[in-house]
Amino acid sequence: MNNEFFKVFSSIFDEVQWSTSESELYRHSHDESDHPSLAPELVFFPETKQDVVDIMNLSRKYDVPLTPFGAGSGLEGQAIPLHKGISINFERMNKILTFSPQDMLVTVQPGITRLQLNSFINKHGLYFPIDPGADASIGGMTATNASGTTAVRYGSMRDQLLDLEVVLADGKTIHTGTKAKKSSSGLHLTGLFAGSEGTLGLITEVTLKLHGIPEQTIAASCNFSTPQQCAEAAHAILLSGIPVMRMEFVDACSIKQVNIYGKYQLPEEHSLFFEFAGMTKTVEEETALAQSIIGEMHGFNWKVASDSIERAILWKARHELSYAYRHVQGMAASGGDVCAPISKLPELVAYARELIVASELTGGIFGHVGDGNFHTIIMYEAFNDEDSQKARNINDQLALRAIELEGTCTGEHGVGIGKIKYQEAEHGVAYEVMKNLKVFFDPENRLNPGKIFS
Amino acid sequence: MNNEFFKVFSSIFDEVQWSTSESELYRHSHDESDHPSLAPELVFFPETKQDVVDIMNLSRKYDVPLTPFGAGSGLEGQAIPLHKGISINFERMNKILTFSPQDMLVTVQPGITRLQLNSFINKHGLYFPIDPGADASIGGMTATNASGTTAVRYGSMRDQLLDLEVVLADGKTIHTGTKAKKSSSGLHLTGLFAGSEGTLGLITEVTLKLHGIPEQTIAASCNFSTPQQCAEAAHAILLSGIPVMRMEFVDACSIKQVNIYGKYQLPEEHSLFFEFAGMTKTVEEETALAQSIIGEMHGFNWKVASDSIERAILWKARHELSYAYRHVQGMAASGGDVCAPISKLPELVAYARELIVASELTGGIFGHVGDGNFHTIIMYEAFNDEDSQKARNINDQLALRAIELEGTCTGEHGVGIGKIKYQEAEHGVAYEVMKNLKVFFDPENRLNPGKIFS
Numbered sequence: 063m064n065n066e067f068f069k070v071f072s073s074i075f076d077e078v079q080w081s082t083s084e085s086e087l088y089r090h091s092h093d094e095s096d097h098p099s100l101a102p103e104l105v106f107f108p109e110t111k112q113d114v115v116d117i118m119n120l121s122r123k124y125d126v127p128l129t130p131f132g133a134g135s136g137l138e139g140q141a142i143p144l145h146k147g148i149s150i151n152f153e154r155m156n157k158i159l160t161f162s163p164q165d166m167l168v169t170v171q172p173g174i175t176r177l178q179l180n181s182f183i184n185k186h187g188l189y190f191p192i193d194p195g196a197d198a199s200i201g202g203m204t205a206t207n208a209s210g211t212t213a214v215r216y217g218s219m220r221d222q223l224l225d226l227e228v229v230l231a232d233g234k235t236i237h238t239g240t241k242a243k244k245s246s247s248g249l250h251l252t253g254l255f256a257g258s259e260g261t262l263g264l265i266t267e268v269t270l271k272l273h274g275i276p277e278q279t280i281a282a283s284c285n286f287s288t289p290q291q292c293a294e295a296a297h298a299i300l301l302s303g304i305p306v307m308r309m310e311f312v313d314a315c316s317i318k319q320v321n322i323y324g325k326y327q328l329p330e331e332h333s334l335f336f337e338f339a340g341m342t343k344t345v346e347e348e349t350a351l352a353q354s355i356i357g358e359m360h361g362f363n364w365k366v367a368s369d370s371i372e373r374a375i376l377w378k379a380r381h382e383l384s385y386a387y388r389h390v391q392g393m394a395a396s397g398g399d400v401c402a403p404i405s406k407l408p409e410l411v412a413y414a415r416e417l418i419v420a421s422e423l424t425g426g427i428f429g430h431v432g433d434g435n436f437h438t439i440i441m442y443e444a445f446n447d448e449d450s451q452k453a454r455n456i457n458d459q460l461a462l463r464a465i466e467l468e469g470t471c472t473g474e475h476g477v478g479i480g481k482i483k484y485q486e487a488e489h490g491v492a493y494e495v496m497k498n499l500k501v502f503f504d505p506e507n508r509l510n511p512g513k514i515f516s
Numbered sequence: 517m518n519n520e521f522f523k524v525f526s527s528i529f530d531e532v533q534w535s536t537s538e539s540e541l542y543r544h545s546h547d548e549s550d551h552p553s554l555a556p557e558l559v560f561f562p563e564t565k566q567d568v569v570d571i572m573n574l575s576r577k578y579d580v581p582l583t584p585f586g587a588g589s590g591l592e593g594q595a596i597p598l599h600k601g602i603s604i605n606f607e608r609m610n611k612i613l614t615f616s617p618q619d620m621l622v623t624v625q626p627g628i629t630r631l632q633l634n635s636f637i638n639k640h641g642l643y644f645p646i647d648p649g650a651d652a653s654i655g656g657m658t659a660t661n662a663s664g665t666t667a668v669r670y671g672s673m674r675d676q677l678l679d680l681e682v683v684l685a686d687g688k689t690i691h692t693g694t695k696a697k698k699s700s701s702g703l704h705l706t707g708l709f710a711g712s713e714g715t716l717g718l719i720t721e722v723t724l725k726l727h728g729i730p731e732q733t734i735a736a737s738c739n740f741s742t743p744q745q746c747a748e749a750a751h752a753i754l755l756s757g758i759p760v761m762r763m764e765f766v767d768a769c770s771i772k773q774v775n776i777y778g779k780y781q782l783p784e785e786h787s788l789f790f791e792f793a794g795m796t797k798t799v800e801e802e803t804a805l806a807q808s809i810i811g812e813m814h815g816f817n818w819k820v821a822s823d824s825i826e827r828a829i830l831w832k833a834r835h836e837l838s839y840a841y842r843h844v845q846g847m848a849a850s851g852g853d854v855c856a857p858i859s860k861l862p863e864l865v866a867y868a869r870e871l872i873v874a875s876e877l878t879g880g881i882f883g884h885v886g887d888g889n890f891h892t893i894i895m896y897e898a899f900n901d902e903d904s905q906k907a908r909n910i911n912d913q914l915a916l917r918a919i920e921l922e923g924t925c926t927g928e929h930g931v932g933i934g935k936i937k938y939q940e941a942e943h944g945v946a947y948e949v950m951k952n953l954k955v956f957f958d959p960e961n962r963l964n965p966g967k968i969f970s
Contacts, residue, residue: 164751164859207700218698220707221675236946242855243887244672245924246661246711247931248943248968249950253674253707257700274757297618303728303795341757341805344798351795401696405618433697470699477701489702492690496703502956514702 063103063147067124071104074116081105090131090141090149094196094384096394096450097139097479102129102149109154111227111235111266117150118264119233121508129510130260132202133175135194137397138478140206140259144512150264152201158182159267166272167224167241172201172265188272191216194474195381201265206476207257211308211337211380214300214432216273218474220256227267228255231504241269254499259476260510262503276339279307280349281373284361285331289313289415289427292332293407295359296431299336300404302355304348308337309432310380313415316387316426316439323386326379329363334431335380337373383428387439394444396453398460401435402469413463414438417456423449425456435473462487477514485514517557517601521578525558528570535559544585544595544603548650548838550848550904551593551933556583556603563608565681565689565720571604572718573687575962583964584714586656587629589648591851592932594660594713598966604718606655612636613721620726621678621695626655626719642726645670648928649835655719660930661711665762665791665834668754668886670727672928674710681721682709685958695723708953713930714964716957730793733761734803735827738815739785743767743869743881744862746786749813750885751858753790756809758802762791763886764834767869770841770880770893777840780833783817788885789834791827837882841893848898850907852914855889856923867917868892871910877903879910889927916941931968939968 071080081087082104092099108114121128127147134141143149152173159169163186170179177197179190194203194210202208204226209218216222225239228251238251255262286292292311299306312320312333321328334356338348353364367373388395402410411427418425418440429436440456442449461471461484471484485493500507500515525534535541536558546553562568575582581601588595597603606627613623617640624633631651634643648657648664656662658680663672670676679693682705692705709716740746746765753760766774766787775782788810792802807818821827842849856864865881872879872894883890894910896903915925915938925938939947954961954969 162857162859164755165857166754167857207704209698209700213698217675218700220704221671230949234945236949237944238946240919240924240942241857241922242889242918242924242927243858244663244667244855244889244927246663246672246853246926246928247924247935248711248939248947249716249953250661250674250707250711251946251949253704257702257704262703274755276757300620301618301728303730341798341801343801344795347795347797399700401698403616403619403621403695404697405616435696435698464696465694468695470694470696470701472700473696473698474700481701485702488694490691491688492692492705493702495684495690495705498956499703502952 063126064124067120067126071120079107079109089134090143090151093134093136093139093141094388095137095139095480096396097142100142100144100146102143103146105149105151107151107154111229114229114264114266115233115235117148118229118231122231122233125506125508127508127511128264130201130205130264132173132199133197135196135198136202136206136478137475138480140476140478140510140513142479144479152199155266163188165241167269168272169267169269170200172204172268173199175199176203183272184275187275189275190270191273192219192222195384200268200270204256204265204268205259209474211310211430213430214309215305215307220253222271223252223256223268224271225269226252226255226265228263228265230263231509239269257476259478259513261500261514262509278342278345279337279339279373280345281367281376282336282349282352283333283365283376284356285329285333285363286361287332289332289411290408291360292334293411293431295334295356295361297404297407298355298359299352300432302351304352306336306432307339308335310335310428311431311436312380312383312428313426316383316428319426320379320383320386324379324382328379331363335376384439387426387441390441392444393441394450396440396442396450396457398438398457399472399475400460400464400469401433401473402464402467404434406467406469407431407434410464410467411436414460417459421452421456423452433473434469479513482514482516517580518578521574521580525574533561533563543588544597544605547588547590547593547595548842549591549593549934550850551596554596554598554600556597557600559603559605561605561608565683568683568718568720569687569689571602572683572685575602576685576687579960579962581962581965582718584655584659584718586627586653587651589650589652590656590660590932591929592934594930594932594964594967596933598933606653609720617642619695621723622726623721623723624654626658626722627653629653630657637726638729641729643729644724645727646673646676649838654722654724658710658719658722659713663928665764665884667884668763669759669761674707676725677706677710677722678725679723680706680709680719682717682719684717685963693723711930713932713967715954715968716963732796732799733791733793733827734799735821735830736790736803736806737787737819737830738810739783739787739817740815741786743786743865745814746788747861747865747885749810749815750788751861752809752813753806754858754886756805758806760790760886761793762789764789764882765885765890766834766837766882767880770837770882773880774833774837774840778833778836782833789830838893841880841895844895846898847895848904850894850896850904850911852892852911853926853929854914854918854923855887855927856918856921858888860921860923861885861888864918864921865890868914871913875906875910877906887927888923933967936968936970
């Protein structure tokens with residue numbers, strides 16, 4: 063970033079639109095992961111699409127790398143500006159552009175967070191169901207193809223997108239889709255930009271499908287003697303055809319951790335958490351069927367929470383799980399995010415536990431078993447290189463085993479910095495095609511350089 | 517296709533694997549549309565992935581265009597070999613490669629048809645729900661991103677894919693995904709190849725999600741005084757949150773046509789056809805709610821068919837609709853396939869009827885109103901150029917109006933030959949990106965040349 067760039071940049075943008083203050087540079091140097099932080103040279107706050115086009119054109123002219131920043135809640139370092147340059151923080155582009163309750167559609171700017179969006183649309187009886195836990199920005203969720211606890215019913219972000227507006231590296235703006243609920247026209251660019259982590263273009267608008275708030279919601283939890291029994295029971299529920307809204311596995315070690323963190327009194331056993339949602343009688347029928355399956359699969363402590371406060375407490379505990387590990391004084395945490403065919407889940411969960419035990423570190427296993435996706439979080443003393451390396455080794459071995467089992471190294475966190483090393487193993491020759499596509503869209507490698515592609 | 521090519525080709529492939537017989541050339545010269553037929557020079561029947569790699573390599577060496585052929589049931593001329601060369605008929609690559617009922621997944625070769633697939637998996641309590649009407653091949657359905665009557669619940673083909681094996685123009689083979697139910701790893705190539713109509717590569721394997729056969733299924737139908745009332749009622753049902761399995765609109769003119777074709781005795785009124793499916797009590801609750809909504813929305817003749825024979829007759833009529841128009845002696849038929857946001861549907865349906873009335877031709881309107889997708893079929897005297905032009909004009913005006921209303925020129929038939937002319941209007945600058953992607957994957961334009969891109 064040379065002086066000439068800065069002269070032109072500061073002549074175009076008012077100083078309220080950018081910052082080089084230490085606190086802002088620090089805020090944009092890291093995300094929620096333990097990847098080493100690195101500060102940008104400047105933080106830019108676009109307010110309009112034209113601002114994004116302008117910064118793209120300047121980036122091209124003066125060869126300045128651009129790294130988009132949503133809410134900073136990523137878990138693979140996607141927002142860390144590895145090649146320095148400019149962090150583009152979208153928080154001021156957080157408007158709802160068009161809302162069509164009739165069509166159950168909304169078009170938003172990328173900086174709006176999922177809770178901001180829901181607080182606006184909920185009063186119309188609609189909601190946006192994708193829930194990665196953190197109050198992530200819609201742009202960030204799109205860029206990483208986020209999902210979370212409701213993916214078992216609604217899929218990932220990619221499944222909820224109808225259209226993206228994207229500013230390309232050459233400064234041109236495209237729309238990748240339309241507002242029709244389905245289309246067989248042209249090539250599917252929407253799916254390509256979703257999950258591309260800002261490496262192919264900058265997203266300036268997102269059109270999302272919305273869903274009706276279910277008439278009735280029931281939460282339930284139960285315990286099992288082993289993680290494998292949990293996985294097997296989850297599998298039996300899926301085969302029964304119950305369209306669960308959420309189905310989460312949490313191992314006993316993680317329950318202990320969250321009890322300490324949030325002063326909960328959950329039974330410290332391997333657990334499944336459920337949510338059933340829909341029309342009243344339907345949900346009652348589903349809950350009863352689930353209970354009987356859980357009984358057959360050796361579950362115990364079946365507990366139903368149908369009032370909204372009890373339900374909220376239960377799910378708050380689940381959402382805080384990651385923080386319970388990540389925010390322990392003096393400790394760092396390293397997380398895995400494998401996803402495999404459901405039938406391989408018992409084997410993969412058992413393997414994860416073996417690795418943790420062998421490492422002699424403390425770590426938990428929990429995740430979205432309905433999708434075959436689960437996380438490991440391994441705690442280690444901050445700045446203890448040996449333990450940090452041990453934690454990373456667990457991630458490596460688990461990711462490679464997931465790939466061997468025809469699964470993926472990342473179910474929902476994305477590739478970012480940490481999962482580049484598994485791309486070749488997972489995608490084979492297709493990774494070459496992906497690399498060439500990166501060059502196709504961003505020949506000078508200025509868009510979030512160092513992510514997905516090394 | 518020169519002699520040298522043929523010498524090498526026939527030295528590699530036994531003559532049972534190819535044909536130049538008139539009947540085979542004719543069979544591969546057309547699909548179900550009224551696009552002018554054109555025969556290939558040779559039809560090739562690959563039996564293995566290696567056969568496809570070999571033909572790809574020969575095609576490159578001798579500059580021979582390749583056009584994939586599934587079941588020939590396409591409606592936009594995708595299988596017509598516009599640049600002649602070789603038609604690749606996948607009907608012998610119709611094996612189920614791996615079937616995992618535990619994971620509700622199946623991996624198949626592209627030539628298997630959806631009924632062949634279902635007849636195998638249904639006995640395990642599973643089914644593949646995408647239903648375009650015709651017994652299309654899974655490869656063809658993938659290549660055109662087909663959908664049909666169940667899209668309102670299950671989306672399009674693209675939504676049901678986990679992995680594709682694709683042979684690229686350079687002869688390399690890639691896998692675009694894994695068998696994990698979700699992934700945030702790498703760029704999303706699966707979605708890109710789905711709907712690319714054989715213009716980017718040749719699909720040799722498809723991994724599909726399967727679904728449990730619902731415990732109970734109820735079909736229902738009802739009538740309305742105007743098409744607009746049908747669209748409004750469909751819209752009200754969607755907003756109620758009932759997860760309908762199918763919701764189809766058929767106008768009175770089309771009911772008349774199918775009554776003649778199939779000797780049915782359906783009331784010749786504007787109609788909605790429904791299917792509700794799931795657990796028993798759930799389905800009963802949904803059906804009752806739908807009935808009361810239909811009553812409020814001025815529907816009449818509500819009729820429920822809960823036994824399987826009655827239900828089959830009702831849906832057989834709906835499936836035969838297209839044939840009822842397309843297979844009238846001495847007549848040809850031209851079809852539209854627009855899709856728009858649901859709120860625009862009443863306006864778009866009314867516009868379609870106006871256009872048909874103004875043309876003085878006979879035509880029907882019917883489709884998948886739950887998605888905002890509907891078809892027009894206009895009949896005209898075969899070889900009557902003036903009427904054929906009138907029919908095409910209707911398609912043009914309707915497609916452009918759908919695009920104006922933020923919809924698409926094709927909800928499910930694909931672009932093929934007939935919808936290239938709307939691509940610029942629908943995709944704008946993004947069409948340039950798509951054209952460049954075509955060059956990226958197929959620089960010599962040998963893969964289904966003349967489709968999607970002119």
